[in-house]
Amino acid sequence: MAVRNVLFIMCDQLRWDHLGCAGHPFLRTPNIDALAARGVRFNQAYVQSGICGPSRMSFYTGRYVASHGATHNRVPLSVGEVTLGWHLRESGRALALAGKTHMLPDAHGMKRLLLDGQDELAVLLREGWFTLVDRHDGHHAETDSAYAHWLRRQGYDSADPWTDHVIAVTAPDGSVRNGWKMRNARLPARVAEEHSETAYTTDMALRFIEEQGEEPWVLHLSYVKPHWPYIAPAPYHAMYGPEETLPVQRHKAERGPDAHPVLREFQAEEVAKSFQRDDCIAAVRPTYQGLIAQLDAHLGRVWALLERMGRWEDTLVVFTSDHGDYLGDHWLGEKELFHDCIQRIPMILALPGGVSGRVEERFVEAVDIAPTILNALGLPPAEHVLEGRSLLPLLRGEAPPEWRGYAISELDWTFRGARRRLGLPTGQHRAFMIRDRDWKYVHWTSGMPAQLFDLRADTEEFHDLGRAPEHEAVRARMREALWDWASRLKCRTTLTWAEAEFRTDRHKAAGVFYGEW
Numbered sequence: 001m002a003v004r005n006v007l008f009i010m011c012d013q014l015r016w017d018h019l020g021c022a023g024h025p026f027l028r029t030p031n032i033d034a035l036a037a038r039g040v041r042f043n044q045a046y047v048q049s050g051i052c053g054p055s056r057m058s059f060y061t062g063r064y065v066a067s068h069g070a071t072h073n074r075v076p077l078s079v080g081e082v083t084l085g086w087h088l089r090e091s092g093r094a095l096a097l098a099g100k101t102h103m104l105p106d107a108h109g110m111k112r113l114l115l116d117g118q119d120e121l122a123v124l125l126r127e128g129w130f131t132l133v134d135r136h137d138g139h140h141a142e143t144d145s146a147y148a149h150w151l152r153r154q155g156y157d158s159a160d161p162w163t164d165h166v167i168a169v170t171a172p173d174g175s176v177r178n179g180w181k182m183r184n185a186r187l188p189a190r191v192a193e194e195h196s197e198t199a200y201t202t203d204m205a206l207r208f209i210e211e212q213g214e215e216p217w218v219l220h221l222s223y224v225k226p227h228w229p230y231i232a233p234a235p236y237h238a239m240y241g242p243e244e245t246l247p248v249q250r251h252k253a254e255r256g257p258d259a260h261p262v263l264r265e266f267q268a269e270e271v272a273k274s275f276q277r278d279d280c281i282a283a284v285r286p287t288y289q290g291l292i293a294q295l296d297a298h299l300g301r302v303w304a305l306l307e308r309m310g311r312w313e314d315t316l317v318v319f320t321s322d323h324g325d326y327l328g329d330h331w332l333g334e335k336e337l338f339h340d341c342i343q344r345i346p347m348i349l350a351l352p353g354g355v356s357g358r359v360e361e362r363f364v365e366a367v368d369i370a371p372t373i374l375n376a377l378g379l380p381p382a383e384h385v386l387e388g389r390s391l392l393p394l395l396r397g398e399a400p401p402e403w404r405g406y407a408i409s410e411l412d413w414t415f416r417g418a419r420r421r422l423g424l425p426t427g428q429h430r431a432f433m434i435r436d437r438d439w440k441y442v443h444w445t446s447g448m449p450a451q452l453f454d455l456r457a458d459t460e461e462f463h464d465l466g467r468a469p470e471h472e473a474v475r476a477r478m479r480e481a482l483w484d485w486a487s488r489l490k491c492r493t494t495l496t497w498a499e500a501e502f503r504t505d506r507h508k509a510a511g512v513f514y515g516e517w
Contacts, residue, residue: 003352003376004216005315007209007302008369010059011295012052012100012138012227013335014321016045016344017246018292026244027289031300032348035319038312039350040358040395046407046435047323047366050335050342052227053102054410055322055366060084060101060128062370062386064408067489071412071430073102077128079109082385082493084370085129088218091379094131098204099222100138103128130220134204138162138197138224147200154195165190166197167229179231182280185287188234193294196233197224202298206305218373221302226291226325236290242282245289249329249341251462260451260464262431262444265418267331275326275333285327312352316376318369319348330461336411338433338442338451339461343409351376355397363407364391384500385493406436408485434482441478442466450475 018024021033021041048058053073054065060083061068070077077083085095105126115122127135136147141160151161158164167179169187177184193199205221231237254263266272274280299319306312324342326332335342347364349372350356367388374381375390393400411431413419419429424446431444440461442451451466452475465471495503507514 006218015324029296042347045347065410076104076106097130098133099201185230185283188237193233232290236294239290240286245285271333275328281328317350321345351395354395409433
């Protein structure tokens with residue numbers, strides 16, 4: 001069947017193992033499970049960075065972090081990088097956004113191009129070539145945002161309704177408490193469920209789809225949850241108890257003087273110290289699950305609209321996450337490092353006329369989404385730029401002759417306090433992960449030792465073999481595979497392959513006759 005529309009759904013900080021269809025023993029996600037039954041669930045999907053910004057830029061560009069250069073949060077994507085929105089615009093389509101992007105304007109690049117920020121080009125560059133239905137990033141107060149103004153119209157009389165109502169909580173004694181404090185995660189938000197971030201973003205998406213009618217569309221529906229602050233509206237704040245959460249994965253071997261120096265310093269961050277407390281884990285994990293249950297409920301509203309409008313018949317649906325969340329695993333909080341609870345993500349795609357109910361075990365990556373969307377819409381593949389590959393053959397049940405045997409992820413930890421505590425100056429401080437079926441290898445710059453995990457014997461990634469002499473041959477093989485990946489990155493992006501072919505050996509046509517006898 002022909003694909004006319006694309007619904008690209010992304011959650012923020014949703015772990016791969018926190019879905020019913022992925023085997024969570026307590027968390028109920030019937031609508032996401034229904035999507036998996038309708039399409040393909042990729043069980044080995046990985047991001048290109050365990051941080052929001054660079055991960056999303058890899059989704060949006062179809063390129064690895066080493067190529068697009070937006071290596072950390074608040075590192076802008078260069079104006080020279082080409083995003084999915086530009087590819088679609090060249091074909092006469094718009095990429096609409098409802099929710100979060102983490103896009104930042106390249107102020108230096110725009111200044112160099114003499115863009116004053118007001119013309120259409122500057123606006124599109126600032127938003128990464130998204131056309132806004134509504135943008136809400138959900139990290140801090142947005143007192144002048146569309147969501148803030150909407151909340152005030154609903155009766156939340158505050159200069160800062162997000163801080164005062166959406167992420168604030170009500171204690172049993174009626175007092176208002178700070179939602180940033182994780183000790184308050186078990187209390188209900190002061191905002192009604194129908195006015196919460198998840199409900200509001202869904203409303204904006206539904207309105208957009210309805211208004212499009214029979215006109216084709218591409219929509220990025222990007223939820224800010226279950227990302228912190230870990231505050232849920234009633235009844236989702238109390239839907240699960242601590243006894244209904246996954247056990248924390250941590251081991252004493254990961255701590256102490258023998259631990260990897262970067263891991264040890266990340267464990268010293270304030271968020272990690274909080275998640276080393278059992279009472280913190282007991283407070284946050286149930287609410288995290290409640291936020292996921294709320295997401296699932298509102299996705300049910302989206303599925304119902306697609307059904308009513310007949311859009312399942314012509315819409316490619318993509319569901320995924322930008323990375324996971326430690327939630328206390330490995331003595332850590334937040335994200336960034338290379339454990340599977342961060343790098344491995346949920347990914348479900350439903351293609352009209354494609355296979356249904358299939359679980360795919362091949363390695364797929366965030367960079368594959370952009371080429372898949374272009375392929376589904378019958379648009380040029382932009383092979384000179386895109387570094388991922390289309391998943392359409394797998395969605396159709398075809399068996400490609402070859403597929404990648406590993407997944408790649410990167411980290412720029414220059415911006416973390418761990419770097420200062422290790423006595424390193426500002427500069428290039430990076431790490432590269434390569435993971436195959438049996439091994440995970442991490443190469444660190446700045447003189448840091450490598451890491452190696454035997455994923456067959458140590459599925460929880462507790463025991464670092466990066467300095468074990470008996471595994472040098474494995475490390476050498478993984479380094480070679482990493483170098484092979486790096487050698488294939490695409491740095492020549494200003495010419496298509498067809499243009500490069502046309503220019504090959506064209507010197508005589510240009511009037512240049514060097515070398516003749």
